[in-house]
Amino acid sequence: MTVAVRFPPSPTGYLHIGGARTALFNWLFSKKNTGRFVLRIEDTDRERSTEESVQAILDGMRWLGLDYDEGPYFQTQRMDRYKQAINQLMASGDAYHCYCSKEELDQLRAEQRRQGLKPRYDGRCRGRDPVSGVQPVVRFKNPLSGEVIIADLIKGNIHISNTELDDLIIARSDGMPTYNLTVVVDDMDMGISHVIRGDDHVNNTPRQINILRALRAPLPQYAHVPMILGQDGKRMSKRHGAVSVIQYRELGYMPQALLNYLVRLGWSHGDREIFSMDEMIELFEISEVHKSAAVYDPDKLLWMNYEYIKSASVEQLKLHAAQHFLNAGIEIESRQNWGEILRANQERSKTLVELAQRCRFFYIAPGEYNEKAVKKHFGGRALQALTACGNQLQVIDQWRAEPIHEAVHAVAESMELKLGEVAQPIRLAVAGEPVSPPIDLTLALLGKAETLRRIHRAITFMQQHMS
RNA sequence: GCUCCCUUCGUCUAGUGGUUAGGACGCUGGCCUCUCACGCCGGUAACACCGGUUCGAAUCCGGUAGGGAGCGCCA
Numbered sequence: 001m002t003v004a005v006r007f008p009p010s011p012t013g014y015l016h017i018g019g020a021r022t023a024l025f026n027w028l029f030s031k032k033n034t035g036r037f038v039l040r041i042e043d044t045d046r047e048r049s050t051e052e053s054v055q056a057i058l059d060g061m062r063w064l065g066l067d068y069d070e071g072p073y074f075q076t077q078r079m080d081r082y083k084q085a086i087n088q089l090m091a092s093g094d095a096y097h098c099y100c101s102k103e104e105l106d107q108l109r110a111e112q113r114r115q116g117l118k119p120r121y122d123g124r125c126r127g128r129d130p131v132s133g134v135q136p137v138v139r140f141k142n143p144l145s146g147e148v149i150i151a152d153l154i155k156g157n158i159h160i161s162n163t164e165l166d167d168l169i170i171a172r173s174d175g176m177p178t179y180n181l182t183v184v185v186d187d188m189d190m191g192i193s194h195v196i197r198g199d200d201h202v203n204n205t206p207r208q209i210n211i212l213r214a215l216r217a218p219l220p221q222y223a224h225v226p227m228i229l230g231q232d233g234k235r236m237s238k239r240h241g242a243v244s245v246i247q248y249r250e251l252g253y254m255p256q257a258l259l260n261y262l263v264r265l266g267w268s269h270g271d272r273e274i275f276s277m278d279e280m281i282e283l284f285e286i287s288e289v290h291k292s293a294a295v296y297d298p299d300k301l302l303w304m305n306y307e308y309i310k311s312a313s314v315e316q317l318k319l320h321a322a323q324h325f326l327n328a329g330i331e332i333e334s335r336q337n338w339g340e341i342l343r344a345n346q347e348r349s350k351t352l353v354e355l356a357q358r359c360r361f362f363y364i365a366p367g368e369y370n371e372k373a374v375k376k377h378f379g380g381r382a383l384q385a386l387t388a389c390g391n392q393l394q395v396i397d398q399w400r401a402e403p404i405h406e407a408v409h410a411v412a413e414s415m416e417l418k419l420g421e422v423a424q425p426i427r428l429a430v431a432g433e434p435v436s437p438p439i440d441l442t443l444a445l446l447g448k449a450e451t452l453r454r455i456h457r458a459i460t461f462m463q464q465h466m467s
Numbered sequence: 468g469c470u471c472c473c474u475u476c477g478u479c480u481a482g483u484g485g486u487u488a489g490g491a492c493g494c495u496g497g498c499c500u501c502u503c504a505c506g507c508c509g510g511u512a513a514c515a516c517c518g519g520u521u522c523g524a525a526u527c528c529g530g531u532a533g534g535g536a537g538c539g540c541c542a
Contacts, residue, residue: 008542009542010541010542012541012542042542044541044542045541045542047541048541048542098540102539102540105539105540109538109539112468112469113468113469113538114468115468116468116469117468117469118468118469118470118537118538119468119469119538120469120538137540155471155472155473158471158472159471160470160471161470164469164470164471164538166538168539169539169540171540172540173540174540176540178539178540178541178542179541179542180542182542183542198536199471199472199473199535199536200535200536200537200542201536201537201542202471202472202536202537203470203471203472203536203537203538204537204542224472226472226473226535226536227535227536229534229535231478233534233535234535235535235536261479264479264480264491265479266479266480267480268479268480268481270481270490271480271481271489271490271491272490272491273479273480273490273491273492290473290480291472291473291474292472292473292474292534292535293472293473293534293535293536294478294479294480295477295478295479296478296479297477297478297479297492297493299478299492299493300478300479300491300492300493301492302492303491303492303493304492310505347504347505348503348504348505349504358503373502377502408501409501412501418501419500419501420500420501420502421501422501423501423502424501424502426501427501427502427503428502431502433502433503434502434503435502435503435504436502436503437502437503437504438501438502439501439502440501
């Protein structure tokens with residue numbers, strides 16, 4: 001059997017963590033089994049579907065690198081096919097018109113709930129004569145007895161009695177098909193072999209299986225992946241920190257870090273934490289996915305991002321960080337040694353935004369000095385030390401880390417100061433902050449002329465403010 | 468309320484009848500050190516509960532409790 005999976009978001013919002021993980025699992029499964037990955041936009045809810053959401057979802061998937069082999073298909077473009085399927089079910093006696101009003105149904109549900117029952121349609125319109133003046137909905141005639149068994153790849157066999165199910169609506173009164181009908185028809189037509197989706201759908205699955213059977217279609221295999229919970233233990237939703245994946249890009253996350261974090265939520269391979277995309281494809285098994293829900297942990301995601309930044313090549317860093325540098329007013333390649341600058345800062349940055357900030361002073365002289373640091377490092381003999389350093393550095397011909405290192409040490413030694421008492425004033429002078437890569441490397445990367453310029457500027461500042 | 472699903476450190480997890488219950492994030496003590504980091508060494512903390520089965524249960528069975536999901540002319 002050829003493998004085909006699908007990711008079917010409804011365009012009523014952006015792509016968030018949960019959807020991204022479902023898409024990833026499908027993607028991994030299709031890659032591993034050399035199958036097709038179909039993207040389908042389920043936009044039959046015309047009230048809430050928007051073009052912006054479609055675009056946001058597409059953008060999110062592109063950023064994550066989750067490419068699809070087919071689609072995007074739009075359900076609104078397949079209306080004829082759904083109507084045909086509905087007619088087929090009507091013709092075979094597996095569906096019927098229902099003339100109940102919403103008020104009538106609300107009343108029925110309220111009554112059932114009052115009696116401690118599960119609210120569900122009681123099939124009162126089965127075999128009912130047409131009511132004039134009412135546009136009927138179409139309901140699927142669910143079997144009244146027996147049970148449906150879902151052979152779930154993740155959860156195992158799940159038994160649901162048909163008596164728990166009711167006759168669901170498959171076409172609205174305006175003729176528009178509903179979700180449970182459209183998924184089934186699409187999965188059937190698109191040759192979907194494996195349905196991998198959130199386990200909030202398990203309760204729909206028996207209904208879909210019954211419809212599939214009425215349509216005489218083969219059943220796909222199912223795999224229901226557990227939910228991702230917010231830190232309050234509730235299902236992730238827009239109210240519970242489920243932000244758009246695009247926001248992670250803006251916050252300075254590497255797409256692969258997000259993917260790696262996501263794949264470890266509900267799945268593991270021994271004690272391993274880091275997986276390249278190829279390793280994920282090779283090692284991921286849908287049947288090894290956990291049955292229980294997992295709580296989203298932003299701290300671990302941040303750590304994961306840090307791991308990816310630390311081990312990234314400068315080319316990768318440039319690619320992903322360019323926009324963040326621009327946001328900080330910097331064009332990365334405006335300095336010829338941009339690669340070394342990135343390398344010097346990458347193991348100090350947990351996000352790409354932070355990386356851009358840390359690199360900034362190499363491109364743009366600090367506007368002002370960190371106030372607390374000024375008090376700490378510009379007092380005492382700092383002025384003398386800085387002046388001495390300026391003189392020592394001035395005469396260096398080969399502007400590299402080693403001679404700079406020696407010069408700074410020589411000043412410290414001759415003045416009987418600890419290295420920090422010399423390095424920190426310099427650091428503050430060139431960076432504006434008391435934090436930077438090692439001082440010799442920092443100065444080497446900054447360049448001789450610029451280093452001396454900033455040191456002299458600091459000396460002037462100290463003469464004016466530190467008296 | 469009803470149906471379905473789930474339950475190992477705070478969190479992500481390893482573990483499939485015999486382990487000092489392992490790793491990771493976080494938090495934390497120390498080393499290193501010119502700052503911030505990296506790195507290294509150490510610490511903290513878990514089998515929800517109660518019954519079985521068994522010579523022996525985190526592992527198998529049952530119940531209880533807790534949590535999640537669903538119950539739409541949404542998807």
